[in-house]
Amino acid sequence: MNIYESITAIMAEGYAVSKDKKNQQQGFRYRGIDDVMNTFYPLLAQHKVFAVPEVLEQTREDRQTTKGGNLIYSVLKLRYTFFAEDGSSVSAVVIGEGMDSGDKASNKAMAVGMKYALFQVFCIPTEEMQDPDATTPEPSKPKQDPDKQYICADCGKPITTIVHKDGTTRMTAEEIASKSLEVYGRKLCMACSREAALNRAQAEIVDKVL
């Protein structure tokens, strides 16, 4: 059988992925990856079809929960190629998204991607299209780099923390910003603060001379 015959044969068998798993936080029912695998494994094996995943693109983002915890957000563009016994194949490109506070964001993204590749290639009817994950992370926003909160009023560049050669902080961006605001009336980076100091010194000399 070629891949077209194999896939249509699997579809023709008719099946329903069980929906007895519950989302832990929100309580809605979902079709877990295990449900999908348990249903598909015998059908795929019987029809001698297997899928090979490839990660085409990856985007990762560090996020912060409202409680300050870290979250890794991983978005994968995945290609699943389904091969039949005769070597013929079809591919499906899907997006998988996963969030995790540890090292499982990409694993989750791959699991979700596989599930949706199977859903879509085999046209599995889905009665509910809610979040497919077993857990729903608390709302989050992109992580703020504290250094990016201060922009120099003169040159427009971010005011950055100054560190000693041994890596310890000499002056934080916040300290530089508040000090320059106090002395010069605007938030300035280190270089522009020096320039402002020179200009002021020159002005004072001119005042004295004239």
Ligand SMILES: [Zn+2]
């Ligand atoms: Zn500046």
